[in-house]
Amino acid sequence: MANQGPAYYSPYPAATYEGVITPPEGKALLLEDVVDEETAMREIAKQMLTKENATIFPGPQVLYAWSDEAKRKATLIKEMAEVLNANMIPMYDYRPKYPKIDAEIEINPNHPNLTIWENKIKAAIFIGVHCHYANVALKIVRAETDCYTIAMCALSGHEDAMATIRDQHASDLEKFIKIAKEVKSELGV
Amino acid sequence: MYYVAKVNADMCAEYKCNTCTLYCPEANTLMFDKSGNTSWVDVDRCKGCALCVYVCTDMLNRDCITMEMPNVEAV
Amino acid sequence: MSKRSDMTNTHNWSGQKLVSTDYLLFEAPREKHFMTGSEVLKEAMKRCTVDASVSYPITPQSEAAHLIGELWAEGYVGTYFRGENEFGVMSEVAGCAMAGARTVTTTSGPGTLRAMENFAQWSGTRIPCQLILMARGINSPLTIQPDNLEVSYMLETGCMIWYAENVQELFDMSIAAFTVAEKPDVHVPIITVVDGFFVSHTREAVMLPADDIALEPYDPYKAPLPPIDSETPPGRFLRDPFVMKSNYISYATHASWQWEVRSAVERSRPYAEHYLKGLIHITGEDDAEIAFVTCGTASNQAKEAHRELMKLGIKTKVIKLRTIRPFPAKELLEAVQGIKHIFVPEFNVVGWLEKEVRKELYNKCEADIVGGPRVAGGMSMPAEAIIAEVMEKINPGKGA
Amino acid sequence: MALDIYKINPEFRDIMPQEIIDLEEKATWSAKMDTPRGIKELPDTKELLEEHSLCAGCPEAAALRYVLSALPKPEDTIIVNSTGCTSLMFPHIALHTVHSLFGNQNAVASGIKRVLDWRFPDIEKDVVVLAGDGATVDIGLDYTLQSFFRQENITTICFDNEVYANTGGQESGATAKGQVFKMAPLGKKFEKVPMWELATTSGCHYSVNMTASAPKAVAKAVREAILVAREIGPTFLNIYTPCILEIGLSANEGLGEMKDQDKGRFASYKHVSPEAEEFLKKCKEEGRI
Amino acid sequence: MAKDSIKIRMPGLGGQGAVTAAHIAATAADTEGYYAVSNPFFGAEKRMAPSESYARIGTVPIYDRGEVIYPDIVMIFHPQVITMGKSYTMPFYAGIKENGLVIINSDRDLLTDDDKKTLSDLNVKVLTKDFTQFAIDMAGTELATNMAMLGALFGALGTVSKPAIEEGIKDRFLKKYTASGGTATLDSVIEKKFKKKQELIQKNLDTASAAFDLTVEWCKEVGFEQILESPKK
Known part of the structure; x- marks a missing residue:
C-alpha cells in the first residue's frame, strides 16, 4: 500500500484550519509561505523533474475543446509534460464512478489517492480542474499520500496544494515552460 | 447471482431481432451488432437479472439467451 | 422587460454604466437621502446588476421583496417571481444561482426556519447568492417583532453571515456581499442580516451614489463549480453528486467537501477586510x-x-x-x-x-x-x- | 457551443478512456443528426448513461434508458433529480444534472429554467425533472403542483414505483389502497393519488399515465412532453416502474408486472390541451416527432 | 499471541447475506460466552451493489462502533469486491492488522504480486476458496454461500463451538427480525427453496459445519494460529 499521510482516512485538518489561505494576486504559495510567482515556478519545475513518476492531471477545462483558451492550453500542457518528463492522467469529469475507476489511466476527485497509490506518483500538477473539486481532491491527497501536489490555477489558487500559482493563463504557461526548461538544464535531467 | 447473460449468436442471427436490447435495464450492456445481426453481452456490465431471457424465451418463444457463469479474471 | 443581450462592455441591460465595486463603494460621489432599510435595499440592488430574484411574503421583509419586484418591472432585475413558500423560494434561488445568475432573496424569522434545509445545500453547491435576512422572532408563541434568535440557527450552515447595523450599512454591505461571495476562492452564499423593523422600517439619512452606475455582471464561468447550463465541461456533471457509501472512500469525499465549504468561508477574510473596511468597527x-x-x-x-x-x-x-x-x-x-x-x-x-x-x-x-x-x-x-x-x-x- | 463541451482536445485523445471518446464519437447528439434521434439508436450507440448501482432487473433503470434516448436535444438538456432510488443513477448521466433536496426538484428546476431563458434567449434549453413518487406526490407535492400553476416550461417525469423503495419499503401517496407496506402495517387506508389527473387540473398541457412496459411508447411520450413544455407550458408523465424488491418479485419479473398493470392501475391516461395538440400536429408535420 | 478482541470486516454484494453472516457470527459468539456486536453499514442498499457488515468479538466488553477501519479478519464474499472494487475501502485489505486473516470467496487467485507481498509482510494468511460452489454442493443453493463463509470464519477462530453456531443460525431464522425490504424478500426466497424451515436450517448448518472442518485443516497446513483468546466461562 502506498505511503499514507498522518490522517490516513480523514482529510483533516484542512490548510485553512492552520491559517493558510490562497495567495494574494501576483503571488504564489509554497507550503505556507507566500512567495513570488517565479520562485514558485522554479520550485515546481524542480519537484516535477526530480520526484518519481511525476504526473500532470489535466481537468475538464483543458481536456475539452470548448474555448480558444482551452485549445491553446492543451498544446502547452502537452509541451509542459514533455519538458517535465511527466505522465498525463486525465480527470475528465467529477462524478463518483461506479463500480470503480481504472486507477492506472484516470483520476477521480472523490478518491484521487487511488490513482496516486496505483501509479506511485510522488509529484503531481492539477491543471484545468474546477477549483472546488481540485480542493476536495487536494485535501484527500494531502491526508492520504506523500505526493507533492501542485495547483496551477486560472483563478485564485489552492492552499491545500504544496505549491500553488494563480491566474495562470496560456501566456503564463509559456512562461512556466521557459523556466522549467532552464531548471531542467541546470539539473541536467 | 453469479450468472450473466450469454447470447447464442447463431440462433439470434436468424431472427434479425433486437427486442432484448431495448428491455435490458442496463445501458450499453446488451448490445446489437448490426454486421453479425446478433445481440451480444458486455459481461462486465451484466448484473445477471435474466430479464433478457424472459424477453427472448417467454415473450418471443425463441430461447437464444441463457444465463451462465462468467469468467472472472485476476486483476 | 429588459434583455440580457442589451448588455454591452460598458453598460448593463438597463443602461447603467458598469463600474468596479471599489468605485461604487468608495469613490463615486454620494448624496444624502432619507429612507427606510427596505427602500435602501432596493437602491442597493438597483446598482448590483442582479439577474434573478424570488420572493415570498412575510413580515417584516415583504416590503423589500416588493421593491425588488418593482426593480424587475423597471428593467433592472433580469427575472423575478413569487415562490410558493420559503422552502420553495430558497430552492428556486438555488436553481437560479446554479444556472449562472446573480441572485438575491429576502426572508424573516419563521420563513428562515421553514427554508432551513436549503441553506446547507446552498453552501454545499457553492452558489454565491445573497439572502437578506430581516431578523424577526420565531414561534411559538407567534410574534412578528424583531428578535435575532433565528441567526443562531444559521451559524453552521456553511454560509457567510454579515450583520449590518443600520440603513447605511445595509446599503454598502449588500453591494460588497455579492462581490465577496462571487470571488472564485470564496463562492459560497452570503447572508446579510439586519434586525427587522429596527432597520427595515426605520427611516434615516443615508448617503447614496448616483443610480446610473452598477456593478459588473456576475461571470459564472469564474466559479469553482461549473454552472448548470450545458455550456461548460465536463458535460457529465452533477451539481450535488450523491456520494453514497457504496462508492468507496466517499466518507473522505464528504468530509473534504464539508471542510472545503468552511475553508471557502475562511478565504473571504481578506476580501471582507477590504470591502467592509475591517471585520469589526x-x-x-x-x-x-x-x-x-x-x-x-x-x-x-x-x-x-x-x-x-x-x-x-x-x-x-x-x-x-x-x-x-x-x-x-x-x-x-x-x-x-x-x-x-x-x-x-x-x-x-x-x-x-x-x-x-x-x-x-x-x-x-x-x-x-x-x-x-x-x-x-x-x-x-x-x-x-x-x-x-x-x-x-x-x-x-x-x-x- | 453545448456540443463542444464533449469534444476532446487532440492533445489528450490518447490518454482519454474509451467511454469518453465514445461519448464524443458514438453518442447520439441532436446537433450531429439530420433526423430526430430516438430509441431506435439504443441497441448500437453509446448511451448517455453509465453503470450505476440500481438493483439487477430494476424497471426504473430501463425506463431511464428510454427517457434519455428520447430527449430531443440532450446537449442542451438539464435534468433535475430528487432523493430516492433515481439518485443512484443520476451521477451516471452524461449531461449537466442536479441532485436537489428531497421534494424541491420542481422548485430548483423552475429557477434553472427561468435563468436559462434569461441568459440564453436564443437557444432552446430543456429542463426535465425526474423523481420518484415520494418526491413528486408526497414531500414535494406542493412544489410539483405550484410549478404547474406557475406554468413553468418544464417537463416533470415521475417514476412511480408506488413505494418509498430507497428507504426500505414504506407506503407512499402513490401506493394502492389496501397494500401492506412499512408504515402502513394494516394496509394503506386511502386510494392511490391520481397524480396525472391532478396535473391536468393544475394546468399541465400534456399529462400521461403509463407503465414502462413498451419502450417506444415511453420514448414517444417523453419526446412530446418535452417539446410541449418548451413551447407551451408544463407537462407531466407518470410512469410505473415497479420496485421488484419491495413487492417480492425476482429480478426478471418486472416486465411481466408492468404488462399486467397496463390493464390495471396504470391503464393508459392521456390529456393533451388544445394548444398542445395543435403544436404537436405542427411538430409532426415538421418531422420533429 | 491470541488477542482479547478482534474485528472482522465483511464486504460483499447486496443480496449475498453478508449482513446476515455478521448477525449470526455475533450471536454465535455471544452464545459461546464472548462479548460480541455486529452491525451493517448500508450504502445504497441494492442487489449486487456493495454492502458491508462488521462483527467484533472479544473476551472484554466491546465499545468500538461503526465500520471497521483496522480489521483482524477480512471476509470477501464476492470476487467483484476485488475485481471491480465493490468495496468501501480500497484496497480491500486496507488497514488489516499483523497476523490477520483474509478469506476470499473465489474459484481462483485474485491477488496481485504486490498484494501478496504486502499481506505476507504482515504475516496475514489468505484462504481463497469457491465457497459458492461449496454451498451449491452442500445445500443445493448459492444462497448458502454466507453459511459456508461463516463456517470458515469459525473454523479459523477455533474457539466458537458448533452448538453455538447452530444456536446463532436458529436464532436468525426462527425469530422475527427487523430486516430491510430486500433482506425480507431474500429470506422468503430462501424459505421457498426448502419445504420446511427446519430443512433450511439443517442445510445451512451442514454447510457451515463442513466449511468449519475444512478450515480447521487449512489453518494447520498454513500455520494460522489462534487469534482470539478463548472465552472466559
Whole structure:
C-alpha cells in the first residue's frame, strides 16, 4: 500500500484550519509561505523533474475543446509534460464512478489517492480542474499520500496544494515552460 | 447471482431481432451488432437479472439467451 | 422587460454604466437621502446588476421583496417571481444561482426556519447568492417583532453571515456581499442580516451614489463549480453528486467537501477586510476597561449607553462585529486587550453571540464576560438597561 | 457551443478512456443528426448513461434508458433529480444534472429554467425533472403542483414505483389502497393519488399515465412532453416502474408486472390541451416527432 | 499471541447475506460466552451493489462502533469486491492488522504480486476458496454461500463451538427480525427453496459445519494460529 499521510482516512485538518489561505494576486504559495510567482515556478519545475513518476492531471477545462483558451492550453500542457518528463492522467469529469475507476489511466476527485497509490506518483500538477473539486481532491491527497501536489490555477489558487500559482493563463504557461526548461538544464535531467 | 447473460449468436442471427436490447435495464450492456445481426453481452456490465431471457424465451418463444457463469479474471 | 443581450462592455441591460465595486463603494460621489432599510435595499440592488430574484411574503421583509419586484418591472432585475413558500423560494434561488445568475432573496424569522434545509445545500453547491435576512422572532408563541434568535440557527450552515447595523450599512454591505461571495476562492452564499423593523422600517439619512452606475455582471464561468447550463465541461456533471457509501472512500469525499465549504468561508477574510473596511468597527475610548461586543441594533443601543456612561466618567468602547461567519476572532482578541469587563447585549433569549465570544476568547483573555443585557420578542433595549447592567457589575448593589 | 463541451482536445485523445471518446464519437447528439434521434439508436450507440448501482432487473433503470434516448436535444438538456432510488443513477448521466433536496426538484428546476431563458434567449434549453413518487406526490407535492400553476416550461417525469423503495419499503401517496407496506402495517387506508389527473387540473398541457412496459411508447411520450413544455407550458408523465424488491418479485419479473398493470392501475391516461395538440400536429408535420 | 478482541470486516454484494453472516457470527459468539456486536453499514442498499457488515468479538466488553477501519479478519464474499472494487475501502485489505486473516470467496487467485507481498509482510494468511460452489454442493443453493463463509470464519477462530453456531443460525431464522425490504424478500426466497424451515436450517448448518472442518485443516497446513483468546466461562 502506498505511503499514507498522518490522517490516513480523514482529510483533516484542512490548510485553512492552520491559517493558510490562497495567495494574494501576483503571488504564489509554497507550503505556507507566500512567495513570488517565479520562485514558485522554479520550485515546481524542480519537484516535477526530480520526484518519481511525476504526473500532470489535466481537468475538464483543458481536456475539452470548448474555448480558444482551452485549445491553446492543451498544446502547452502537452509541451509542459514533455519538458517535465511527466505522465498525463486525465480527470475528465467529477462524478463518483461506479463500480470503480481504472486507477492506472484516470483520476477521480472523490478518491484521487487511488490513482496516486496505483501509479506511485510522488509529484503531481492539477491543471484545468474546477477549483472546488481540485480542493476536495487536494485535501484527500494531502491526508492520504506523500505526493507533492501542485495547483496551477486560472483563478485564485489552492492552499491545500504544496505549491500553488494563480491566474495562470496560456501566456503564463509559456512562461512556466521557459523556466522549467532552464531548471531542467541546470539539473541536467 | 453469479450468472450473466450469454447470447447464442447463431440462433439470434436468424431472427434479425433486437427486442432484448431495448428491455435490458442496463445501458450499453446488451448490445446489437448490426454486421453479425446478433445481440451480444458486455459481461462486465451484466448484473445477471435474466430479464433478457424472459424477453427472448417467454415473450418471443425463441430461447437464444441463457444465463451462465462468467469468467472472472485476476486483476 | 429588459434583455440580457442589451448588455454591452460598458453598460448593463438597463443602461447603467458598469463600474468596479471599489468605485461604487468608495469613490463615486454620494448624496444624502432619507429612507427606510427596505427602500435602501432596493437602491442597493438597483446598482448590483442582479439577474434573478424570488420572493415570498412575510413580515417584516415583504416590503423589500416588493421593491425588488418593482426593480424587475423597471428593467433592472433580469427575472423575478413569487415562490410558493420559503422552502420553495430558497430552492428556486438555488436553481437560479446554479444556472449562472446573480441572485438575491429576502426572508424573516419563521420563513428562515421553514427554508432551513436549503441553506446547507446552498453552501454545499457553492452558489454565491445573497439572502437578506430581516431578523424577526420565531414561534411559538407567534410574534412578528424583531428578535435575532433565528441567526443562531444559521451559524453552521456553511454560509457567510454579515450583520449590518443600520440603513447605511445595509446599503454598502449588500453591494460588497455579492462581490465577496462571487470571488472564485470564496463562492459560497452570503447572508446579510439586519434586525427587522429596527432597520427595515426605520427611516434615516443615508448617503447614496448616483443610480446610473452598477456593478459588473456576475461571470459564472469564474466559479469553482461549473454552472448548470450545458455550456461548460465536463458535460457529465452533477451539481450535488450523491456520494453514497457504496462508492468507496466517499466518507473522505464528504468530509473534504464539508471542510472545503468552511475553508471557502475562511478565504473571504481578506476580501471582507477590504470591502467592509475591517471585520469589526470600534467606537469609544482606546483606554477603556469596559467593552460592549455587539452586532446589529445592539451596537446602536450600546453606543447610546457608551455616551451616557462617559457623562458619568466611565470609559467604555463598543466593538461591533460586522462578520459573524467568518468570525473575526483575531480582531476581537486585539480589541479586548486591556479590557476588564466585556458585556454582550443581545436581542434574543439564548445569547448566541455571547457563546461565540466566550468560545473565541476562552483562555486567551482575562476579561470577565457578561452575557447581557438581553431582550427578546420585540422589546427595545434602552441604554438605561445597559447602563444598569454595567453599574451593577462595577459597583454592585449601588445601582446606576 | 453545448456540443463542444464533449469534444476532446487532440492533445489528450490518447490518454482519454474509451467511454469518453465514445461519448464524443458514438453518442447520439441532436446537433450531429439530420433526423430526430430516438430509441431506435439504443441497441448500437453509446448511451448517455453509465453503470450505476440500481438493483439487477430494476424497471426504473430501463425506463431511464428510454427517457434519455428520447430527449430531443440532450446537449442542451438539464435534468433535475430528487432523493430516492433515481439518485443512484443520476451521477451516471452524461449531461449537466442536479441532485436537489428531497421534494424541491420542481422548485430548483423552475429557477434553472427561468435563468436559462434569461441568459440564453436564443437557444432552446430543456429542463426535465425526474423523481420518484415520494418526491413528486408526497414531500414535494406542493412544489410539483405550484410549478404547474406557475406554468413553468418544464417537463416533470415521475417514476412511480408506488413505494418509498430507497428507504426500505414504506407506503407512499402513490401506493394502492389496501397494500401492506412499512408504515402502513394494516394496509394503506386511502386510494392511490391520481397524480396525472391532478396535473391536468393544475394546468399541465400534456399529462400521461403509463407503465414502462413498451419502450417506444415511453420514448414517444417523453419526446412530446418535452417539446410541449418548451413551447407551451408544463407537462407531466407518470410512469410505473415497479420496485421488484419491495413487492417480492425476482429480478426478471418486472416486465411481466408492468404488462399486467397496463390493464390495471396504470391503464393508459392521456390529456393533451388544445394548444398542445395543435403544436404537436405542427411538430409532426415538421418531422420533429 | 491470541488477542482479547478482534474485528472482522465483511464486504460483499447486496443480496449475498453478508449482513446476515455478521448477525449470526455475533450471536454465535455471544452464545459461546464472548462479548460480541455486529452491525451493517448500508450504502445504497441494492442487489449486487456493495454492502458491508462488521462483527467484533472479544473476551472484554466491546465499545468500538461503526465500520471497521483496522480489521483482524477480512471476509470477501464476492470476487467483484476485488475485481471491480465493490468495496468501501480500497484496497480491500486496507488497514488489516499483523497476523490477520483474509478469506476470499473465489474459484481462483485474485491477488496481485504486490498484494501478496504486502499481506505476507504482515504475516496475514489468505484462504481463497469457491465457497459458492461449496454451498451449491452442500445445500443445493448459492444462497448458502454466507453459511459456508461463516463456517470458515469459525473454523479459523477455533474457539466458537458448533452448538453455538447452530444456536446463532436458529436464532436468525426462527425469530422475527427487523430486516430491510430486500433482506425480507431474500429470506422468503430462501424459505421457498426448502419445504420446511427446519430443512433450511439443517442445510445451512451442514454447510457451515463442513466449511468449519475444512478450515480447521487449512489453518494447520498454513500455520494460522489462534487469534482470539478463548472465552472466559
